[in-house]
Amino acid sequence: MKNKSISNELNRETLSLNxxxxxxxxxxxxxxxxxxxxxxxxxxxxxxxxxxxxxxxxFPVLGLLAFSILWSHYMIITLREVRSVKKQVLVNYFRWTGxxxxxxICLHPSLLIYQxxxxxxxxxxxxxxxxxxPGLGWVTLLGTASLLVFLAFELRRFFDKYAWWKYxxxxxxxxxxxxxxxxxxxxxxxxxxxxxxVWLFYFVTLIAALVYxxxxxxxRA
Numbered sequence: 001m002k003n004k005s006i007s008n009e010l011n012r013e014t015l016s017l018n019x020x021x022x023x024x025x026x027x028x029x030x031x032x033x034x035x036x037x038x039x040x041x042x043x044x045x046x047x048x049x050x051x052x053x054x055x056x057x058x059f060p061v062l063g064l065l066a067f068s069i070l071w072s073h074y075m076i077i078t079l080r081e082v083r084s085v086k087k088q089v090l091v092n093y094f095r096w097t098g099x100x101x102x103x104x105i106c107l108h109p110s111l112l113i114y115q116x117x118x119x120x121x122x123x124x125x126x127x128x129x130x131x132x133x134p135g136l137g138w139v140t141l142l143g144t145a146s147l148l149v150f151l152a153f154e155l156r157r158f159f160d161k162y163a164w165w166k167y168x169x170x171x172x173x174x175x176x177x178x179x180x181x182x183x184x185x186x187x188x189x190x191x192x193x194x195x196x197x198v199w200l201f202y203f204v205t206l207i208a209a210l211v212y213x214x215x216x217x218x219x220r221a
Contacts, residue, residue, distance in 0.1 A: 020089045023080065027093045031072040038064035041195035045188060055115035059108055060188060063143075066104035067179055069097055071202045074176070078209045081216065105150055109143065132186060143182045146175035173210055180206060 042061040043050060050057075073094065080090060109124075116127035124144065129137035153172045159165050180203045183190055190196045 019083055019085060023076075023083060023085045023089060024093060026079065027072070027076045027090055030075060031069050031093075031097055034068035034072050035065055037195075037198060038068045041189045041193075041198075055111040059111040059115075062104045062108040062111070063183065064187070064189065066101050066108060067183055068202070069101050069104075070176060070179075071206060073097065073101075074206055074209045078212055081212075102150075102154060105147055109147060136185060139182055139185045142178045143186075146178045146182070149175040173213075176206065177210075 039061060042064060046057065076090065076093070079085075080087070112131070113124060113127065116131060117123060121127040121130050125137060125141060128140035128144075132140060149168075149171050152168055156165065156168075159168075180199070184196075184199060184203070187199075190199050
């Protein structure tokens with residue numbers, strides 16, 4: 001009886017270890033795959049004629065990459081919940097990909113702001129409004145507001161123990177949806193073709209992941 005109990009415990013530990021390892025592989029693989037998809041879409045738009053490049057050419061792919069990796073975060077968080085994987089198993093994945101996203105979301109608007117100023121259009125919001133089609137200036141502001149929310153989210157190491165921090169997390173979910181819409185309306189690579197379908201898939205699955213998250217929160221309340 002004792003040997004059977006030990007055997008069962010070893011089986012559970014082995015299963016848990018395999019689940020942890022597979023979750024890590026899935027997480028890193030997903031982020032790499034969506035990053036490659038974003039780069040291929042961007043390069044295909046320019047027919048792979050990527051040299052010489054300008055900030056106008058480079059800044060879009062940074063936004064595509066940032067959103068794609070953030071989307072993979074939401075998918076992996078959902079998978080982690082479904083598979084009951086402990087948070088510490090994926091802590092390095094979220095830490096390092098989080099650093100990458102932070103750099104990307106800062107560079108994405110910064111390159112455009114720099115080039116618009118250099119071209120004589122001043123600073124945002126006017127430089128944004130003069131860059132996009134009439135009536136879409138407010139969509140650019142969605143991106144700015146979302147950037148500020150994501151930057152605030154990076155302060156979690158200082159404030160995540162406070163009760164009000166959960167509202168910042170909720171704001172980041174809204175910001176993520178805003179970024180998806182921002183890209184859909186303004187992204188040059190998203191106006192037609194296969195990547196628009198991929199982006200719509202991201203959008204729908206992101207909504208599904210958020211519905212799952214908040215339904216679980218209601219059940220636990």
